[in-house]
Amino acid sequence: MTSTWVSVLASYLHLLAVAVYVGGSIAMELVVGPAQRFVPPAQAQVIGQRAADRFLVLVWSALALFPVSGMLLFFSLGDEHTLSGTRLFTTTYGQTLLTMMLLWVVLVVNGAVITFVLRPRLVRRASARSGSAGTAEHLQTMQAAARWVSYITRADLVVALFIVLLGASMAYGHGLV
Amino acid sequence: MRVAAGFLTTIGWAAYLGGALVMELVWRPLQRDLPPGQTGVLCQRMGRRYRWVALFALGVAGASWIAARLAGNAPVSVAPWQVVLAGASWAALASLVLAMGALVHPLSHLRSRAGASSEERAAARARRLRAMRLMNAMLRVELCIALLATALVAWPAPSTPLITGGVR
Secondary structure (H helix, E strand, O other), X not given: OHHHHHHHHHHHHHHHHHHXXXXXXXXXXXXXXXXXXXXXXXXXXXXXXXXXXXXXXXXXXXXXXXXXXXXXXXHHOOOHXXXXXXXXXXXXXXXHHHHHHHHHXXXXXXXXXXXXXXXXXXXXXXOHHHHHHHHHHHHHXXXXXXXXXXXXXXXXXXXXXXXXXXXXXXXXXXXXX | OHHHHHHHHHHHHHHXXXXXXXXXXXHHHHHOOOOHHHHHHHHHHHHHHHHHHXXXXXXXXXXXXXXXXXXXXXXXXXXXXXXXXXXXXXXXXXXXXXXXXXXXXXXXXXXXXOOOOHHHHHHHHHHHHHHHHHHXXXXXXXXXXXXXXXXXXXXXXXXXXXXXXXXX
């Protein structure tokens, strides 16, 4: 009975993490992003930064929740035996799970690049002493960082959709890989 | 078919719930620090787009779930009470999104006509405020129903193992 409740909780948290990551990314891409075009650029930049700050908290929470709820779900169902020995590498189910875990690592690495490399470049201010050449260089760095954030965010969404497809193949079939 | 239906239902539902969560946890707190004029413009634009995205996502989730059931190829077996509650939740959510998109949201952005008297302007402002308060309440009810409905999906059916992540 306890195992059933743990499974229900794990399943709920897993679905919530999917909704936050995938649904949140879709909403940021299709609803919040395009609306910023209707306010002055300087204000749009501030709104974009604040929205991204808040959304990154949700993204990291979801990324942390995926493995925790996934493992909780897996063990509460008593499915460990299905991956004992070398089955993680030899069975379709195991290979699908392994692919999902590797893709999750890709999302974490991309998230870290955005949070710790690209975002600081976007929020850094130009130094008053650097002159017009310095300001132009700073602007170029910011534009390049914004482009990369956009590319990586879209790539992450595609990867996340593929992870959901793999998850559906495991839940409703025997795996996809 | 089972995998495709399960994938579409999950993606549709995730897109809907994730959108509602972003509106509540990202956009709503952001509004407090913005000038009212810009909040109005952004709110209007986002509201229009969000309405279509939410309806499309709900449509995909509902249609894929029903199609799989009608084809006798549902991803998982569920108890009758789960079917009834899921259907009722879906209908309630679709009605709320439609009501907000078609009625309450436009009311909250209604402008006074040029040359209106100060009483007319005050009355229009009061109507806008009422619509905004109603909109906030409806958004919270919508999010509560969506979160409860997610629990329905996670709930195990009597004769089957769990819906997600289980090895059949």
